[in-house]
Amino acid sequence: MAVGRFIVTAVVFALVWEFLARAQTGSMIISGPVAIAEYLTNNSGLIVRAATETTTNAVLGFLWGNLAAMMLAVIVTLLPRSEWTISTLALLVFCIPLIASGPILRVLFGPGPGPQITLAALAVYYTTFLAFLVGLKAVSQNWTDLMGVYGRGRVATLFTVRLRASVPYLFVGLQIAAPAAFLGAMIGEFTGAERGLGVLTLRAMRGLQTDATWSLACVSAGIAMLGYGCLGALRRKFTPHAPVILFSPKRLDLGRSITIQLIGFVSVVGLVFVLWQGAMDAFGLNPFFAKRPGDIFRFLSEPAHLNTLLAALGATLAYAVPGYLAGLGLGAGLAILLMLWPPVARATMPIAIALRAVPIITTAPLLVLAFGRGFTGTVAIVAVMIFFPTLVACLQGLRQTPAQIVDLFESYGASRFQLLRSAQIPAMLPALFASARMAVPAALLAVTTAEWLATGRGIGVLMALTSSTSDYNMLWSCVVVLCLVAVVSYAFVAWCEKKVLGIYANEQLA
Amino acid sequence: MTRADIHCDNIQKSFGAVETVSQLSIVFKSGQTTALVGPSGCGKSTILRMIAGLETPDTGSIRIGQETPRQVARRGGLSMAFQDPSLLPWRSVRSNIALGAELARKPVDRVDELIDLVGLVGFSDHRPAELSGGMRQRAAIARSLISAPDVLLLDEPFGAVDAITRRRLNRDLPPLWRERKTTTLLVTHSVEEAVLLSDRVIVLCPRPARVLADIPVDLHHNRALPETNAPAFRDLAMRVLTALEEAA
Amino acid sequence: MIKPVHLTRRFFLQTSAAGFAASATALPALAANLQPVTFQLSWLHSVQFGGSYIAMKNGYWSDLGLDVSLAQGGPNAPVEPPVVSGTALVGISAADYTAAAVEQGAPFKIIAVAMQRNPFAIASLSGNPVNEPADLIGKKIGMAVANTPVLQALCTLNGIDINQIEIVPTQYDPAPLVSGQVDCLLCWETDLPVAMTVQGVENTTMLMADYGYAVHSQTYIATEESLTERRDTLVSLLKGEVMGWNDYYKDTDAAAALAVEMFPDAGLDPEAQKLQAARQVPLMFSDLTAEHGFGWFTQDTVAENIETLGLLGRQVTADLWDRSVLEEVYG
Known part of the structure; x- marks a missing residue:
């Protein structure tokens, strides 16, 4: 029955697609399933070799990135005082755009898959770190008390309780990571890789080979879906137990004084500068393209440079905020929609994964076609680039609604909407806020990309300009400003989170 | 382990502006079972949590023999059954019960005996989600017993247990902890249970918690369950109830 | 030859x-x-x-x-x-x-x-061609904004006001021209126009080197x-x-x-x-x-x-x- 319905849906979908493609033939923007099948048949060898290359790098990046994320989250759990420092450093590393990291990675690794693997790892570690950390904290106080009664400390609690309790959340991170790693490996090929799906995509787009472009997008999406699906199956296998209510008493705000907070902030900034300078020096990177803190400080003390940068920043922020909200809204909205009408999930999820797994240079022309190059188009590009982690995390959040509470609502004959509003959405809040934090740097990077794809203004364009004119001072100044905005926005989102979760999910504030 | 009396000396504990426990001094005798009764929110659980080392008194001190609660906890000498069974949902019943011994670093060799004691034979491979509320509670009690602790803290452990099992546990448990000379603290809302199971009933009045009545129970000269219809039992229960009414 | x-x-x-x-x-x-x-x-x-x-x-x-x-x-x-x-x-x-x-x-x-000779060219569809710099006036040109100085130089060399050309930021891709989103593209003589020709899209190119862009x-x-x-x-x-x-x-x-x-x-x-x-x-x-x-x-x-x-x-x-x-x- 379900299979039959799936087949009918798929056939209808393919027919609509083919019809749209044929209606648009002249513009060379859409290819239909028939043309794609034909291209894939005729070029199977090429596609299989490229897909193997990209997938191998994506898998390696997936493993390294998630391993690093899990280790960071474990460190934060064992040493809660390090949370702010580690989260900030993780955020900053995530904020470095490819345009700045690409040349460095290529010079460091030389030819070969090093940059692709690194970029795949960088694309996944941050979301996994945040999702896993939410999971490590999502333990009932009863369980930590149980550990306390036996005099067992953080390490034992981590191994006995937290790691196992966090599995559903870890899988959220891993499922978000599956398409992200693939995309990261593909984008990594833009740094001068010899082969792979990313290289072919670039060539196909410039060569007006619409069928090739669409075939590559379909293959990429298919592989990402496979990864997502496998991880979903593993998640279901490892989380047979129903979610439980996590009672935690209200935490008292320890009210760290402003001075202490300020000292903390200054020391993290200092640490960042030391690590930045140290990393560049340790690898002996040439200061021509690997700028140090001192270079940027000198560069920005010139008012003209600072003004250029701030003007660009203004243009970027004008899109970043609406884009960020649109992405979060799209992700959370879709998650709620899928919860209310599960059949919709089966049709929507593949498209969502495809949008996440295919480079934006492939999808942007379609979005521009649909929404234009103005405000709507730009916001749409940003939303498409960042909604996926929110969707996956919120879906999991909705599923975290404790069974007893669902039973309670059903016993009163409550409607789906009442259940959603009063039980499931509050249960989703920790996940929503975690994705709101994940989306901060993602939205900033997405806007910079959308800018050179559509608007032609802002930090994104400034960065594109700097790389062709070797103006690495300006490029790194852009990176610094993006990082600063990301940290401030992150802190603001975290502050809102604290206020809201103080009511709905105290365990997260431990 | 010789005299593990629990000395609460002038302890005081506030949460924010609310003073929950104030200037409280009690000694719980080693090997005795003491029931703490009092109206809801009178600080019974807080006292238990401080003795378990989960909370630290703001002032005053708690000693178990010569040790602090944390020291006792660290050598596996403490265990506690909570109001909520707090089973780990991914572990089976057997494995949840064994956890008590693992955490206390004691041998895990009495699981079957305890499964039998709490009447969970046939359910040892089930996960908590597959059990009724009362069965989960029994598993939690078994978990608290498996480490054979010096100090056993029971925070309304029989709340969700059905009447028949509760009766059976009431019969079987006290001999167990008497035999081991376990110092037991029992928080309960049932006056009958308090008198039935303990050597001493302490009635607390709320906010801040203080001792309103300290009633010794001397019905446990033989190993049999006291006769609840006996006049001596009824007298004691009446005394406790009167004190409780005063507290409320 | x-x-x-x-x-x-x-x-x-x-x-x-x-x-x-x-x-x-x-x-x-x-x-x-x-x-x-x-x-x-x-x-x-x-x-x-x-x-x-x-x-x-x-x-x-x-x-x-x-x-x-x-x-x-x-x-x-x-x-x-x-x-x-x-x-x-x-x-x-x-x-x-x-x-x-x-x-x-x-x-x-x-x-x-x-x-x-510099390979930069203005590519257009043959139905609406850009044959010389003056043809750019009033047209929509698709290009990377980073290349604005290049277009500016061409305009200066040929006495054209760049403000009379509408610059549309696009990816480096012929699709915006073929689908009619822009009238012409700033690109290399040897890549996007070649792609269009191979795909059967008739196109015209104007090599900027022929108009003083050295x-x-x-x-x-x-x-x-x-x-x-x-x-x-x-x-x-x-x-x-x-x-x-x-x-x-x-x-x-x-x-x-x-x-x-x-x-x-x-x-x-x-x-x-x-x-x-x-x-x-x-x-x-x-x-x-x-x-x-x-x-x-x-x-x-x-x-x-x-x-x-x-x-x-x-x-x-x-x-x-x-x-x-x-x-x-x-x-």
Whole structure:
């Protein structure tokens, strides 16, 4: 029955697609399933070799990135005082755009898959770190008390309780990571890789080979879906137990004084500068393209440079905020929609994964076609680039609604909407806020990309300009400003989170 | 382990502006079972949590023999059954019960005996989600017993247990902890249970918690369950109830 | 038809002597004795670098004692960092990029010029063509905003007000033109128009070099340090390169076929490669190269470049160019 319905849906979908493609033939923007099948048949060898290359790098990046994320989250759990420092450093590393990291990675690794693997790892570690950390904290106080009664400390609690309790959340991170790693490996090929799906995509787009472009997008999406699906199956296998209510008493705000907070902030900034300078020096990177803190400080003390940068920043922020909200809204909205009408999930999820797994240079022309190059188009590009982690995390959040509470609502004959509003959405809040934090740097990077794809203004364009004119001072100044905005926005989102979760999910504030 | 009396000396504990426990001094005798009764929110659980080392008194001190609660906890000498069974949902019943011994670093060799004691034979491979509320509670009690602790803290452990099992546990448990000379603290809302199971009933009045009545129970000269219809039992229960009414 | 200058007899003797010296030291050890050199290309592999592929395939470099690796470029693989770092000995750049990098403190010299004429062009559909700069007025042009100075320079050179052209930021992709989102594209003569032609889209191109835009492109850059420390290697590398490009000139179809054959994983379209190879010829080979050889430049061409670069906001002197390596190659 379900299979039959799936087949009918798929056939209808393919027919609509083919019809749209044929209606648009002249513009060379859409290819239909028939043309794609034909291209894939005729070029199977090429596609299989490229897909193997990209997938191998994506898998390696997936493993390294998630391993690093899990280790960071474990460190934060064992040493809660390090949370702010580690989260900030993780955020900053995530904020470095490819345009700045690409040349460095290529010079460091030389030819070969090093940059692709690194970029795949960088694309996944941050979301996994945040999702896993939410999971490590999502333990009932009863369980930590149980550990306390036996005099067992953080390490034992981590191994006995937290790691196992966090599995559903870890899988959220891993499922978000599956398409992200693939995309990261593909984008990594833009740094001068010899082969792979990313290289072919670039060539196909410039060569007006619409069928090739669409075939590559379909293959990429298919592989990402496979990864997502496998991880979903593993998640279901490892989380047979129903979610439980996590009672935690209200935490008292320890009210760290402003001075202490300020000292903390200054020391993290200092640490960042030391690590930045140290990393560049340790690898002996040439200061021509690997700028140090001192270079940027000198560069920005010139008012003209600072003004250029701030003007660009203004243009970027004008899109970043609406884009960020649109992405979060799209992700959370879709998650709620899928919860209310599960059949919709089966049709929507593949498209969502495809949008996440295919480079934006492939999808942007379609979005521009649909929404234009103005405000709507730009916001749409940003939303498409960042909604996926929110969707996956919120879906999991909705599923975290404790069974007893669902039973309670059903016993009163409550409607789906009442259940959603009063039980499931509050249960989703920790996940929503975690994705709101994940989306901060993602939205900033997405806007910079959308800018050179559509608007032609802002930090994104400034960065594109700097790389062709070797103006690495300006490029790194852009990176610094993006990082600063990301940290401030992150802190603001975290502050809102604290206020809201103080009511709905105290365990997260431990 | 010789005299593990629990000395609460002038302890005081506030949460924010609310003073929950104030200037409280009690000694719980080693090997005795003491029931703490009092109206809801009178600080019974807080006292238990401080003795378990989960909370630290703001002032005053708690000693178990010569040790602090944390020291006792660290050598596996403490265990506690909570109001909520707090089973780990991914572990089976057997494995949840064994956890008590693992955490206390004691041998895990009495699981079957305890499964039998709490009447969970046939359910040892089930996960908590597959059990009724009362069965989960029994598993939690078994978990608290498996480490054979010096100090056993029971925070309304029989709340969700059905009447028949509760009766059976009431019969079987006290001999167990008497035999081991376990110092037991029992928080309960049932006056009958308090008198039935303990050597001493302490009635607390709320906010801040203080001792309103300290009633010794001397019905446990033989190993049999006291006769609840006996006049001596009824007298004691009446005394406790009167004190409780005063507290409320 | 312009013929490239033939290499002198002495050049060949030198080359063969070096090759012989190398091959004399027992063949199996040959590879071990070759000097490894990285040559950083400016973009993905294609017949754009056909001469280099021929040099590699025909063993021109190995005969000269070099083991050259061709490092592919890409959207996020700028040429300058590896050359500055010394991981690549020579990179393919363009005079404007090089001038900008030098302004930022990179010690680069242009040591040879592959594209005598700049490949930038305005591509349009034949139904709505842009044949000369004046046709741009009132049109929508799709381009990377980073290239605005290029369009500005073209306008200045031809007395056109850039404000009369509507700039639409687009990806580097012919689709916006074909789907009618823009009237024309700022692109290379040798890539997007070739793609459109191969896909059957009739198009017109206006080469900017025909309208005064004189900027050397596909230039060979090396650091000053390499020019003194690794001069012999540079000379050998360029020698092989020159020989490769001379072969390329003789048979561009063969060069296209070689590119497709050497990079089976690059997804190169043979037809497009052939057309691109042929279209590159007028940009790379001229009377000047016929007389002096591939890669050559003179004070006059340098002066023209300095003027156009000035319009692009790059103040440079003739010092940016250094012909001494090329002179040794042809010496």
